Amino acid sequence: MTDSFSFRSPTAVAVTLALAWTALLTLVFAPGPAAPAAGLEEPPMVSAAAVLGERAHGPNYRVEDTVRSDGFLQVFGLETPFGRYRVEGRDMLEMRLRELAALATLERMNRSSVFVESAARAAMKPIGLATGLIRDPAGTLDRTMTGVGEVFTRMGSTLSNIGHSPDRPAASALGIAAAKREIAWRLGVDPYTDFTPLSDAMTQVARVTALGNLSVGAAFSAIPGAAGTAVSAGKATADLGLMVRDKTPAELRDANRARLAAMRISAEATAAFLDTTVFTPADQTAIVAALARLDGVGGRELFVARAAQAPSRELAWFMRKRIEMIAAHHETVERLADFVDVRDFPLNRSRGGKLVAIMICDVLAWTGPANDLVAVIDQDVKQRRLGSGVELRLSGTVTPLAGRSLREHGWTVVERAPH
Known part of the structure; x- marks a missing residue:
């Protein structure tokens, strides 16, 4: 699996785990029904439905029913057409669900005749988004300690701009980077998101609009169905959103x-x-x-x-x-x-x-x-x-x-x- 919402490769997981005290992790997270020390408790496990209600599943995702916790943040398992992901905390989960809604909007855009015609003018094929669930065989969701939990554990146990821009020069010169920022602004997501499927999809849409003589506004107007929901969801404050849209990195x-x-x-x-x-x-x-x-x-x-x-x-x-x-x-x-x-x-x-x-x-x-x-x-x-x-x-x-x-x-x- 190449993409992950939490972007925790086996190497990254090992590095993060090394930061925590081995003895404490062994005590708290060892397998088996060991009881907590007197006066302490195990972090509660709840169902995804109890946390999210009907939002526990959507058109392109399902939150796994068992939600674990490290005593600070809850850990969610997220199944999507792009892979099985680990998400740490409700705030990050909200961001990821917003990004999945953005992908669903781009999928609808991809089916519009206006967009298909523009893609032809740009000599590009419509966006091909992944289908079919890819499961993570490593089972990394079973590890409960989050990065935030590790920071708190360590606290308690210790009684010029060259090379800094995510935009490629050619994309900036052709107007692709600016189009991608506007697409992200309309979707209410970060144009520099670390979720690769969304980042790639926004880049492809930006190429079609920039090279196919199609404005971003016209591309969104051509989306079949109720496109406005995803476009308006979770948008940052107006000043911040406009600043990120209108300025280069x-x-x-x-x-x-x-x-x-x-x-x-x-x-x-x-x-x-x-x-x-x-x-x-x-x-x-x-x-x-x-x-x-x-x-x-x-x-x-x-x-x-x-x-x-x-x-x-x-x-x-x-x-x-x-x-x-x-x-x-x-x-x-x-x-x-x-x-x-x-x-x-x-x-x-x-x-x-x-x-x-x-x-x-x-x-x-x-x-x-x-x-x-x-x-x-x-x-x-x-x-x-x-x-x-x-x-x-x-x-x-x-x-x-x-x-x-x-x-x-x-x-x-x-x-x-x-x-």
Whole structure:
């Protein structure tokens, strides 16, 4: 299998696994019915229908019924005509389902007479999209620990632009790159997506429109059926979407560098962040925009420096969604004072003096890693006098045991925080 939503090849999986403590993984994820330690629990397993309802399956996908968890994020198995994929977390799953909806829209476009005629003028065949399910024989979906879970486990256990553009020069000169950005904008997806089937399909459509004398708008207007649903779903904020549509990757890079400099982020941290390939240019632009919304918040370089160290696409997406959640909290809930480093991970302090841990998390279970993570944060808060209390704000929920345990530590918990 050449394509994967999570893009975890056997080599990448081995590298990621090596980052976690072998002893802890053996304890938590060893096969067999071993009971959790006293006062701890196993992460809950749920059905896809319980999480997604009717969206558990669609015209070109099916979410496997058993949804596992590492105690922080849920792990979904996704079957599609392009392969069987592992998806870490509900936020990433939403992105992948949006990309599959975009592919379904392009399939309908491919069948329109207008598009077929334009393809002929461009001396191209209509897009050939994969059919027939390809199954993953390696069974990598059985491994439950996510990249985010590994980061939290490690925290608890330690008591110029040449060569940076995804656009090819020839594609830019012919207008193909610009057409692809507009197609992605209309579909509400990232033009630099790491999902190869969608990226290839958008490139082919862009070639047909650019070389076949067909505007992107006309191509979308010719789609049979209710095309508007996929086109409008999940579109980013208007300013961000238009910026990514209208600027080349090199222009985005220059704009992001200038905005980070205006925030007094060091040139070294800026270069490391902009050179990190696990982020797309759209991701980087969204992160910089969120950081700019945190006007007056100190220590933003801590977040930039940590984001530059993201080892995988999953961690990059987590960092993007998390900083957007932090910015929303700052604007709508309470003003934040600064970022503080806790075990090499940036948390926040409010202007009222409390430590605020704002996290993307599906269901927090009281596992060994969660218990250890809370213990070291408590230790740092007391030893370094980081705040007058701790507030944990999650995009998801906590189990009853996790809720009780956090309250026993004196933490305040806010579930389903805006993000």
